[in-house]
Amino acid sequence: MIRALLVDDEKHAREELVALLEATGEFELLPACANALEALRSIRKFQPQVLFLDIAMPVVDGFALLSMIDSELMPHVVFVTAYDDYALQSFEEKTLDYLLKPVAPERLAKTVGKLKELLGNNAEPRHRLPELKRIPCLKGKRIKLIAPEDIDYVRSDASGIHLHTEDGSFFTELTLRVLARSPQLLQCHKQYLVNIEKIDEISLLEGGLGEILTHGGTRLPVSRRYLRQLKQALGL
Missing domain, CATH: 3.40.50.2300 (Response regulator)
Structure with missing residues (x-):
């Protein structure tokens, strides 16, 4: 069946x-x-x-x-x-x-x-995935659609995935893996994505770690695993 x-x-x-x-x-x-x-x-x-x-x-x-x-x-x-x-x-x-x-x-x-x-034949689905243009988020009894470029950063915790924007925080059922398909959103830590256009500065810390300061004043961790990818994306 x-x-x-x-x-x-x-x-x-x-x-x-x-x-x-x-x-x-x-x-x-x-x-x-x-x-x-x-x-x-x-x-x-x-x-x-x-x-x-x-x-x-x-x-x-x-x-x-x-x-x-x-x-x-x-x-x-x-x-x-x-x-x-x-x-x-x-x-x-x-x-x-x-x-x-x-x-x-x-x-x-x-x-x-x-x-x-x-x-x-155990053939895998071969879809050309459309670009993720709007992200559905739950806000009370409403569904708000947020464009990736409007996101400051994304945070994952035990309660789920949260998008942080200038207008506040919103819960989404999409995973970090799906959100990271957007060219604007870069993974900087296993629990965080950051909008490349919202990065103000990156501090290089000991042990190959880093820290991002966003234009909104939020500090985000950068793990060793993603620091090199982040620097490459920024041309550093």
Whole structure:
């Protein structure tokens, strides 16, 4: 059985696709998700082998969701959408397939055949990940989208991942590994990322360590592991 996750903001569309997938007898269906944040949690928890993903979703669309998934957890992706003008972009992202709503059973059967062949050959998903342009953060009952260039630094602790900006601190469910894909954010310590444009100065300490002073006056640790990479990025 193929472990599959459906992500679609429309309940009726989810129910229709669930019925079609169940009829094939090929899938172990995980609880369907109505938005990208639910999907991220489910991917981390259940590690699906394939993602049936709607594209046009509010707040965070399907393409943006791909940029937020850890590479180690990336499933094969089948886009499912009512808009056929997304077809070219989906193929450019190297997704497994593209299904147009309403999904025809015979068309789904071809997708299932492709998927079984890939999984049978232990083929890894080969997606060209989109650039991470906005980071969804939880603030009370709101979702705030923050651009990487607006971040001063990122801190990881026991409570999770926190983005620090001029407007305050925000919690995100994205991992440091995903956030570090952004060219603006450099890892300086196992628990910290720093915006390269927000660095005011770097102090070199004993033992190959360092310390960053940001323009906002915050001091961040630099570990031996990342000091050389940081200096290279700054042309030092």
